[in-house]
Amino acid sequence: MAHAHSVLDFHSFSAQALAADEVQLIESSVAQFGAPLLLLDCDVIRQQYRALNNALPNVTLHFALKPLPHPAVVRTLLEEGASFDLATSGEVDLVAQEGVPAERTIHTHPIKRDADIRDALAYGCNVFVVDNLNELAKFKAYHNEVELLVRLSFRNAEAFADLSKKFGCSPEQALTIIETAQAWNIRIKGLSFHVGSQTMHPQKYVDAIRTCKEVMEQVVARGLPALSTLDIGGGFPVSYSQQVMPIDQFCVPINEALNELPETVQVLAEPGRFIVAQSVTSVASVMGQAERDGQMWYYLDDGIYGSFSGLMFDDAQYPLVTLKQEGEYAPSVLAGPTCDSIDVIAENIMLPKLDNGDLIIGRMMGAYTSATATDFNFFKRAQTVLLNEHDQSCERMIG
Known part of the structure; x- marks a missing residue:
């Protein structure tokens, strides 16, 4: 797959502002565990399984473990x-x-x-x-x-x-x-x-x-x-x-x-994908930035060799949003943390001016993301935080 493997219209996704309680959950999770993170909501797993089970009432569903x-x-x-x-x-x-x-x-x-x-x-x-x-x-x-x-x-x-x-x-x-x-x-x-x-x-x-x-x-x-x-x-x-x-x-x-x-x-x-894709939200933070060829490059602490591995292996386009919404939007690039030049998440996307430490949120990150992530360049994989594991509002860290 070429370097321009996923050109996302970031501005269109930024209109999907996060709910206040979701922002609070993301910020508190980062404060507690750091970034990058994957928030795995077991309630979404339940909802997706029930939806497909209802849609195929006479079919026994065998969840395929491969994607998650x-x-x-x-x-x-x-x-x-x-x-x-x-x-x-x-x-x-x-x-x-x-x-x-x-x-x-x-x-x-x-x-x-x-x-x-x-x-x-x-x-x-x-x-x-x-x-x-x-x-x-x-x-x-x-x-x-x-x-x-x-x-x-x-x-x-x-x-x-x-x-x-x-x-x-x-x-x-x-x-x-x-x-x-x-x-x-x-x-x-x-x-x-x-x-x-x-x-x-x-x-x-x-x-x-x-x-x-x-x-x-x-x-x-x-x-x-x-x-x-x-x-x-x-x-x-x-x-x-x-x-x-x-x-x-x-x-x-x-x-x-x-x-x-x-x-x-x-x-x-x-x-597989239908059950888990929607269940995971990724959280990555800006760890550095530079202006190159008239565009701002933002280097995240997660990338192609990590949770965004699906951009290489799965051809998925993940909806993205920043917590920061205000400011003038300009063409930008989101890059991953490794020293490999192919580690670019998205190019030519519209973003407000971001600061180091600002957060980038990825939706639909449950299928073929953490499952195909690596520790390349010794950047550790995103940690997973479990939400609603026991069919109630609860959260804990897993190793």
Whole structure:
């Protein structure tokens, strides 16, 4: 991605003035813990989970840990009755430590080492995903213990991340895998797919569901055991710089397509970003400034190698606002703290004149931010402050 990876119209966001109680919370948090900070509001996690659960009433939601693998998120969702989608042994360890029952988990990484399979089975997770015969063969030794989902590929050039570019197989290949599994005495439980992260159009899901329905029918026509499960993945969109369709409206055609499946088919989903993106607010402070080529450069104590890593890895555009609103606005640059010139958060943005120590607030910072942050240049990652962890107004620091 080029240096001008995210050009934000900062002035448009600055109109979204923070509420007085939010300003007070931010300032008191910085006074107590310093900056940079990530404020993680567990109430937002609850609200987002409930909204998607209501929008997909007949779907079991398995939260995908990847975008925000935080223990408090796991605890909050566990209390909500959520299930979990795992992809690595580290994620297995996290849910195990937080007391998640293994029967409420699935392991969906299509490519696994033998150790990954053994770690999941030792925990008690026995539902896995495959998308090729090489992967299927890894389960010969565990055929009495596992149930598999075959992942189909549905390309989506419009998505933030076209996950079907890297994983998934064609319907014809899926049928070959299912037939081979029958010969190897490995149980195929169903099918899965992922139409891509931040998918803007529900029709992508509808098309994939109907294709999977056809594959299920062909399985029966070939005399193979009927499939009982369909995992429709994640990718449900959230609003960054542009508004997206409300989730209840977005899911209407998805539910209509799901209603065409046999009543015996259990449906799962793997939401990640939708659950957590809105739950985190970032707080960074100006640690220095300089005038370069007629623009003010403000150097923050958080950047591309930290909480704004999503600007590189996720292509998200985070709404930003300053606590300081008054003064004449001028074209400016926000840069991160490291010595790397690529560490620039936004260019050509309209800002009032800022002082050292002034705060920059980032919205929608829950997904693929802290999860992909680094300690590059030995700048420590932003600390996380938990809000409303116990479904009430409370705040504490975590290590």
